[in-house]
Amino acid sequence: MSEHMSIAQALIAAIADAMAEDPMVCLLGSPLGLGPQRMLMNGLREAHPDRVLDPPTCEAGNAALGVGAAMGGARPFVDLSTGSFSFLAFSQIVNEAAVAHYMSNGKVRVPVTYHTLEGVRGGGAPQHSQNVHALFWNASGLEMLAPATPADMYGLARSAIASDNPTFIMGHAKLLGLEGPVPERKAVPIGKADIKRRGRDVTIVAIHLMVHPALAAAEALAKEGIDVEVVDPRTLAPLDEATILSSVAKTGRLVVVDEAPLQGSIASGIAGMVAERGFHSLKAPIQRVARPDAPVAFAAGLEALLVPTAETIAAAVKRTLSTS
Amino acid sequence: MSEHMSIAQALIAAIADAMAEDPMVCLLGSPLGLGPQRMLMNGLREAHPDRVLDPPTCEAGNAALGVGAAMGGARPFVDLSTGSFSFLAFSQIVNEAAVAHYMSNGKVRVPVTYHTLEGVRGGGAPQHSQNVHALFWNASGLEMLAPATPADMYGLARSAIASDNPTFIMGHAKLLGLEGPVPERKAVPIGKADIKRRGRDVTIVAIHLMVHPALAAAEALAKEGIDVEVVDPRTLAPLDEATILSSVAKTGRLVVVDEAPLQGSIASGIAGMVAERGFHSLKAPIQRVARPDAPVAFAAGLEALLVPTAETIAAAVKRTLSTS
Amino acid sequence: MTKPQTDDLRWKLFETMLLMRRFEESVSRLNEQKHFTGHYHLYIGEEATGSAAMACLEPRDTITTTHRNHGHVIARGADPGAALAEILGRAGGLNGGRGGTIHLCDPALGFLSTSGIVGGSISMGSGGAFARKMKKDGSIHMAFFGDSALEEGVAFEALNIAALWKLPCVFLCENNSAEAWAPGSGGYTTLVHAAHDLRAIPAALGIPTTRVDGVDVDACHAAIMEGVARCRAGEGPVFIEAMTKRWAGSAPLWPELSTGVTDLRMATGEASTTGEHHAWFEHDDPVLRLARTLLAGAPANKARVFDMDARVRARMAEAEAFAIASPSPAAATLLDHVFA
């Protein structure tokens, strides 16, 4: 039975369903930020007062708590609040959670899920607007998810909690209120990209929040007769390279969109991967659409200049068509 | 007057010269690791007992000390020891040091230098073998240096200490003992790549320790009549894209080498940049040579399988020549 | 602990506190009028601490502060117009609109960093003090932080470093958690600490500690002055905990001017303090409290109090006008100042 939900609702539903099924699932912190969605926590708190906890403000300690609890048999969902705060827990995630399974020769399992609200949120200024996915992307052993729709959020959050690996769900402050259908309450497999729109002329790989302006760009371009395919990797690590490569094999043109600063963005990394593995398919330069390499200014006018939009994405699509 | 030094000596010479010139330069921690080079610290300790300090084991606190001291008019050189320990200071570097200048509209300056010994060091196992440069690369506002020779270490360390920006010098445990000429004790400009070997057929962009196997590969290939150009960016951020692009414009073929895991490596990012900005020069797929996406095993035999070598680099060069 | 203050100092502090209060009332109004959006924090109820602290500092001293910085920046002498403009994200702002409410920062006034990362100001504070010590000129650093900052491990690390190296740092903890709500009750994050007495933490590291009534400006000034003197004398860091009740308007996640625009007639008895916030008006509002002290047994002071307020309000009206008139930052400046 299809439901209609916001991404915030989908996340809470996933946590609630997982908690109902497994008494070792617990929630540390509140993943819904400062906006109106945060009220959705109330039901969860009431249903599981001893499994929904408000930890102190100490991201490293909370992340370590999650690692240890996961190793000890719990399935903690640890919220790290605003993206940049997850940097305080970098060592616990990258040095501890991500390597424990490998380092123990497969003996230790770390079924912890982390969640953060990253990205340019509106008035966040540099310290509350960091996109963090690109900075964790090089860490081997960490599953990284970036759901852009309620159905993907529900399904990937279920997979994350069920996964025996440490998993980092990248939430986005601007996505929480986004609504859409959740056709079925079922898990979405980790590591599988989703083609959000089929097309023949150009491939856009857009991650996370950027899926939406990419789809808008595709609609606008369709009116001009340009048929765009929009690929949403959904899982950033491990990346579904095959789906991206086969789309590029079909279209021959690639635009990669990421809200993060360009240098070291996932847009750049995916472009590099295709320049190696899909080179012969390419008919034109890959276009990377990302933020300029600068912190995010507080002033709304400056902030708006920084982030990719349907217009800048559409322009990049046209660049792949004009050069040959 | 040209001197002959190890990289460790060059680093200590740079710090010593900077301390002699400016009474506000100070050293927190010891940047020479566990090997025999560490004895070089003795002279520095004796010369400046009140400016060479051994802080507690608290990387975040030490990094924050560096940020605050730099804002307050000092020029601290903060050693973060083994690469992975710098992750404990991630927030101080990325959320505080890197954004302060921008966020204050240019009013605050943060002339702090960080240093770490990163990389696959031999028996370091996952937690002491992390390459960290790729994980910081997306942080806007941070200068990142990766000197591969004594002359570059001396010159870039001087530039780092003199820079009014936060600067992160990536040292490598395996580089400390490497010796070479330091023709002059002078600063090397931040943001300028160096062509370590000129050639016409293929460009290798190799960073950090990887410059050396890249040069070895070039020598071996020269014997087979393949003329390789080796570009060492030296500065990872801001990256000297122009030098890389003009080399690729000449050779039409690119191999990028990085010791970090492939996904999210700087190799991938540079490949992505060239796939956009140098696409029309490319005659063959870009080849990325990096570690597989896995933690570094302790066992020497496994460790050796992970890291790029002159042989794997040469093979990649040949792949750019065989596909067309 | 409380030493009687000179009247001159009291009047000076009163003017500062009034300016701080009227400033925050402007901020609240401008937010209601949608001149800016996003999360922000008001310093109302804590004015005694910040004004006293700034009165103890010299121009060469340095400061780090937090998301709850407006009061500190104003008390240290920042132009209220530029500060308001910054909160509105305007080109005329203290930081050109790049920082906003959480990051007001002016190094010309000794501010090194205004960080919204909890634990940032205290940990960078040790660094600021380290630089002061290197200068060997008797200057000191003051780090402002909230009670929750002591939940962050880096705060503990910074206290350890400061204690080890006898850094000249006044660690000024503004504990506003009394009567605060908490996330579970829909409120703003509040203290989650097993330490019943936060002073035990610096004390474990051998740092001398004092606790002071953060509403009593005389007491604040005396305690902070003593700490500052100790730092200046090279005796190492001190920890001062200033206790305030959480102002009702800062208890929910999003601030509200729930106690209304401050009516100084509450200090004279001409306006009623009854109702929900009675206790706050009577005991916990540092501005009203100091006004009562100044007025006590000195009816002649009444005119001075109200004149002062009128001048402050006029200054704030100008500041508001300046801020609202200030243009947005030019698009062409977007990428300025990424690097120095």
Next chain:
Amino acid sequence: MTKPQTDDLRWKLFETMLLMRRFEESVSRLNEQKHFTGHYHLYIGEEATGSAAMACLEPRDTITTTHRNHGHVIARGADPGAALAEILGRAGGLNGGRGGTIHLCDPALGFLSTSGIVGGSISMGSGGAFARKMKKDGSIHMAFFGDSALEEGVAFEALNIAALWKLPCVFLCENNSAEAWAPGSGGYTTLVHAAHDLRAIPAALGIPTTRVDGVDVDACHAAIMEGVARCRAGEGPVFIEAMTKRWAGSAPLWPELSTGVTDLRMATGEASTTGEHHAWFEHDDPVLRLARTLLAGAPANKARVFDMDARVRARMAEAEAFAIASPSPAAATLLDHVFA
């Protein structure tokens, strides 16, 4: 505090401590013989703490430990051959050669994590205890860590969490900094803490603390048993500080078997303890100390002591042979276990 222990328990602990000691002597020898390279840490001198601690735990209890883990893993019952093979980076190692000396870890024995990141074991320890508490079965967690771990802020954070939520965690601090060198003197990193007494830190958070002579196995067992009982009863965490002198061989940056292979005749008086390490042999070597206790007034025990040692040595000889014969991990396994 010290309760007299039963003789049975003493003998059990003695056998464990002998195995720990002989194990480390093997490690040192294999390192000298270049069977493995890289930095490593020996547990010599701290055997009383680790053996007593493990004797207080039940099989279902969990453990986190550090870079100085060999003794813990052996005392908990890991196969010495597999442990040695791990240190040599062999396929037959406890972790297939992937972890090496710093990361010996067997979850089947309750080890959750053996982390070389200072502060790791204590902070993940609160997590381990959290999982125990969720299980509601009276099981507990024990976190081993060195004194320097308390320099890391995350340790403080973990103590706070454990105190707040009354987590069943024994925080066992092995303080080996007495008589340690320091980097300035070419030594191994040692305690850099402004706290004169580390117990003040957990105490500030309301956690009960005990300090115990880490060389006296009876005292260690009694103190730890008391702490374990408290945790099991659901009364929340405890902090125990076991004090040892830094074993001379661990004072320099790279360990050396400077006190030689342990000669149990030093306990009977048949071998001399004179020389540089006299005080250590007489007072600070927990193995010799317990041997003396067992022998005191019971000459008949002498044969049992030496027989036990002979058996332990024979076991270690087998373990060494196994480890050396174990092949290197197969190249084909390189990318196994990145993900579960």
